[in-house]
Amino acid sequence: MKRLLILVLILLAGIPLYPQDSAGFINTLGDKETATFGDAVTLFSYVINRTPRGFQQDRAALNETGLLRNMDYDQNRSLRRGILARMIARHMHLKGSLMYLIFGTERYAYTACVAGGIMDPGGSEWDVLSGEELIEAITRMTDAMEGSR
Amino acid sequence: MKRLMALIVGAAAVALFAGPISAEIKVLSVNGSVSYKSGQRWEPLRTLMRLTPGTKVSTGARSSAVIQIEKHTLTVNPMTMIKIYESSEKTRTSGAGAVSSTKIGLRRGSVRAKIFREQRVKTEFRVATPVATSSVRGTEELISYGPSRGMTIKVLDGIVRGDNRNGATRYLKAGLTFHQRPINSDPDPLLAEARERAIASVFPKDNTTREENTSRSFSPENFVDNVESPERIVDTKVNSNVTLYITWP
Numbered sequence: 001m002k003r004l005l006i007l008v009l010i011l012l013a014g015i016p017l018y019p020q021d022s023a024g025f026i027n028t029l030g031d032k033e034t035a036t037f038g039d040a041v042t043l044f045s046y047v048i049n050r051t052p053r054g055f056q057q058d059r060a061a062l063n064e065t066g067l068l069r070n071m072d073y074d075q076n077r078s079l080r081r082g083i084l085a086r087m088i089a090r091h092m093h094l095k096g097s098l099m100y101l102i103f104g105t106e107r108y109a110y111t112a113c114v115a116g117g118i119m120d121p122g123g124s125e126w127d128v129l130s131g132e133e134l135i136e137a138i139t140r141m142t143d144a145m146e147g148s149r
Numbered sequence: 150m151k152r153l154m155a156l157i158v159g160a161a162a163v164a165l166f167a168g169p170i171s172a173e174i175k176v177l178s179v180n181g182s183v184s185y186k187s188g189q190r191w192e193p194l195r196t197l198m199r200l201t202p203g204t205k206v207s208t209g210a211r212s213s214a215v216i217q218i219e220k221h222t223l224t225v226n227p228m229t230m231i232k233i234y235e236s237s238e239k240t241r242t243s244g245a246g247a248v249s250s251t252k253i254g255l256r257r258g259s260v261r262a263k264i265f266r267e268q269r270v271k272t273e274f275r276v277a278t279p280v281a282t283s284s285v286r287g288t289e290e291l292i293s294y295g296p297s298r299g300m301t302i303k304v305l306d307g308i309v310r311g312d313n314r315n316g317a318t319r320y321l322k323a324g325l326t327f328h329q330r331p332i333n334s335d336p337d338p339l340l341a342e343a344r345e346r347a348i349a350s351v352f353p354k355d356n357t358t359r360e361e362n363t364s365r366s367f368s369p370e371n372f373v374d375n376v377e378s379p380e381r382i383v384d385t386k387v388n389s390n391v392t393l394y395i396t397w398p
Contacts, residue, residue: 022182022209026228027191030257046210120297132257136295139228139258142210 022046032131038075039131040084041068043138044091067091079134082106082125085113088141092116113137118144174200174218174236181212183225205232208258218251220265221274229258234277238270246270252277255300259293264307281313281329281336288323302327311336 025046029039038055044062045052052058055075062068067090073083086109088094094116095101100108106125113119118140129137176198183194186205194206194214207230208214214225218236225231232254239248246269253260253276264274264285274285278294288307294300302311304321311319311327317335321327328337 021184021193022212023184023207024182024191024209026209027184027207027230030230043210049211130296132296135228135257136297138210139293139295140298142227143259 025052026135029131030135035079035129035131035134036075037073037077037079037083040079040087040134041075043134044087047138047142078128080106080125081119081123081127081129082110084129084134084137085109085119085125088113088118088137089116092118092141092145116144174202174204174216174233176200177215177217177222179212179214181227182209183207183212183214200233202233202235202237205230207231219249220267221251222263222265223253224261224263226259226261229260230256231258231260232256249273251275254278255292255294257294257296259291261289261291263289280331281311281327283327284310284312296331299328299330299333 025042029035029043032039041055041058041062042052044067045058048062048065050058050061059068067087069090071083071086083106086104086106089100089109089112094109094112100112102108110119110123110125114121119137176194176196179194179196184191184207185194185198185200186192186207187201187203191207200206200216206214206216206225208225208227210227212227216223216225216233218233219238223231233252234254235250235252237250239250240246248271249267250273253262253274255276255278260276262274262276262285264272266272266286272286276283276285276292278292278300280294281300283290283292283300283302286308288309289305290307290309291303291305292300302309302321303326304323306323309321309327311321311329313329313334313336315334319327319336319339321339325339326342327339328341330337
């Protein structure tokens with residue numbers, strides 16, 4: 001029995017709680033035609049240097065920073081440009097749009113992201129994003145925050 | 150006869166060695182989560198690892214890698230995926246130097262390339278994205294690609310050639326930016342960034358210097374945004390001599 005228990009423990013130790021590291025997660029995300037709210041939460045966790053520990057915990061952690069205030073979306077909900085824009089605008093403390101500062105809605109968050117050069121004009125806050133588009137927006141956000149390399 | 154045979158063997162040997170030789174690809178440093186794929190599986194990338202053409206490299210968030218390809222240095226920035234298609238050195242049959250050829254595919258993210266140039270070696274360093282390709286001969290550049298924004302090449306040093314898929318070519322010097330959007334058939338104007346930052350001011354020619362100075366200081370409406378059409382600012386159309394000042398960034 002002891003041997004069996006040891007064997008099971010060894011096997012469990014070999015399986016990481018979250019099998020993908022940051023590069024692995026991004027590789028998988030890049031192949032997705034439709035990104036989800038859960039993907040955005042996981043990617044934001046990596047960006048703020050926090051190891052993801054599952055959707056509920058990650059959401060709670062991001063909620064504490066104010067990033068997900070009033071954004072009680074399901075993990076598998078398709079990611080719309082407006083949802084991501086609101087997360088980015090909050091993370092970057094964007095102030096480029098007066099309407100966003102007043103209303104704080106997804107529509108004006110997108111306007112603020114366009115003004116900040118994070119997103120391109122010509123889209124809509126209702127556009128559903130692919131995995132590559134999510135990665136691109138987050139890359140532009142981190143580049144803008146770190147300054148040009 | 151023996152001499153002839155020796156000559157033929159010698160020529161064959163030269164022809165053999167004149168063929169392309171795969172150049173060395175070495176990982177100089179790895180920071181954070183970086184993986185590579187040369188077969189079916191992604192594996193963690195480690196410092197001092199040797200890679201072969203056909204290898205893909207992918208970086209995670211807050212992660213990067215520096216790869217030496219021959220004497221060129223390629224920095225793979227965070228959340229980037231590249232594929233090293235080709236890296237070879239070939240001696241010219243004429244005997245006049247060699248040809249060094251490197252081709253990188255950039256699927257997403259950005260890379261910074263520092264290209265080493267030797268005399269007598271024709272250096273070709275190309276970075277291809279789905280919308281355009283950059284070709285470099287001895288320079289430093291920052292290249293990025295994303296599905297929404299397209300390809301951007303920022304030239305840091307030297308000269309770069311940017312070609313889009315429709316055959317439009319632009320030559321860029323240091324300080325210029327090539328930008329090919331996925332939805333456009335032509336690249337953006339090379340001076341687009343500078344133009345957006347430039348300020349043009351227009352003054353009637355009979356203004357005195359003092360008036361001009363006062364006008365510049367206190368009447369911002371005289372500063373005409375160069376991207377705005379004059380018809381939108383001036384109501385009445387009359388012929389007039391003017392002095393045009395352009396503040397170029």
